[in-house]
Amino acid sequence: MEGLGIHLSSLIAQLFNFGLLLLLLYMFAYKPVIKMLDQRAAKIKESVDQTEEIKKQHELAEKETARLIAEAGKEGKKIIEQATLIGEETKQKAKQDAKTEAEKLLAKAKLEIERERDEAIGELRSAFADLTMIAAGKVIDRSLDKEQHRQLIDKMLNESKVLNKN
Amino acid sequence: MAKKKGCMGCSLPIAIVVVLAVLGISVVSLLGGAFGNTLFGDLGLPEWLSVPAPHPELPAATIFHIGSIPFTNTMITAWITIFVLVAFFYFGTKNMKLIPGRYQMIIESIIGYILGLCVDIAGDKYGRKFFAIVTTIFLFVIANAWISLIPGIGSIIVHTADGEAELFRGVNTDINFPLALALVSFVFVEYWGIKTLGIKYFTKFVNTHKLTSSIGKLFKGNVKAGLAGIFYGIIDIFIGFIELLSELMRVISFTFRLFGNMTGGEILLLMMLFLAPFLLAIPFYGLELLVGFIQALVFSSLTLVFANIAISPTHSEE
Known part of the structure; x- marks a missing residue:
């Protein structure tokens, strides 16, 4: 043992040195560095997670946008x-209305024409009666009782088929 | 990149001068060292050129006493190592930032490398618990090895009460230091074994389980199984004895592996300087740098592996 140089005091001193170094390095190296490494690892993990989350959200938003666009379309x-349908309907209705109106106007016009014709016929009739009376008076040179005469003509006219029609 | 003129980045005249200087130093080195003395006799070269033959002494020399406590030259070097290591890490971790600078990155990669080793071998839970001791062993051994290569370590002579002695000497070459580390490693391994497995840890060394159960079988009448069991039980006890022995042998192998490698390296360097004072020793300095790293790695990772074995449950429980 002497030849190798093993001494209890040196051995204890080296053990003490090791302990001292362990303590100092623990304080100044291991604790802060491991803390920093762990902190950085946590930070990186957080960042990666965040990126993942953002990516996910982005995808979701993209999908939502596409859905909205499709829906809007x-x-x-x-x-x-x-609108086309309504337009068509409106058109149809307008057409219908115009047709009805036109028909109504036509009917009214017809009625008016008929009325005017009747009036004209009436006038013609009375004028004809007067004329006939005058002519007959001239022919027979005697004045028939005017009232009697008219009745006679009316009777004849009523019997006449041509003028009675319409 | 344009091709540089000349040789190895120097202009041609400078390169020639360098080569001539190297050749000259080599010749002087060979003539001035033991080679030259043996081959050509004393050429009358100045005395400072030759290096005396090394007379390695294994015990560390005592430099001074405080009271009755002797302080050896290896103690002084150990303090220097401690101071250098602590200063290196203290200034590197003073202002740590999340985004590291170069200095911080070096420190982080050293610590991170050993932490990664611990976690790889022992898992995250125990790797972190083993980390402090394993790293301190690694750093202490490698720093000692490398610091002992600095010129001045081993060549500054002081006069002490016991005669002439080197002021500084590589700590790894003082057997007390490897022995202290081996004891730390031993106590550390046994502590974790007992702490993790409790009393079961000792069944690795004293394994009578199979023997007693086989004797029980024998009495119950199962002769064949009982006899075979007794045979295996005796083997188990023998294996336990070997385990115990190997556990104790580790201290010795740890001690002498580091001590032998480092002392041998130092003597190798001194021998080379003795043979040829200049140049020849340079490759061996490189070799010693590597050896220092390897020994540090071996010491720390063996401690780690032994601790990991100690906390693993033994197979005999099955």
């Missing part, structure tokens, strides 16, 4: 279709 199509 569909909605727009539907509105256009509806």
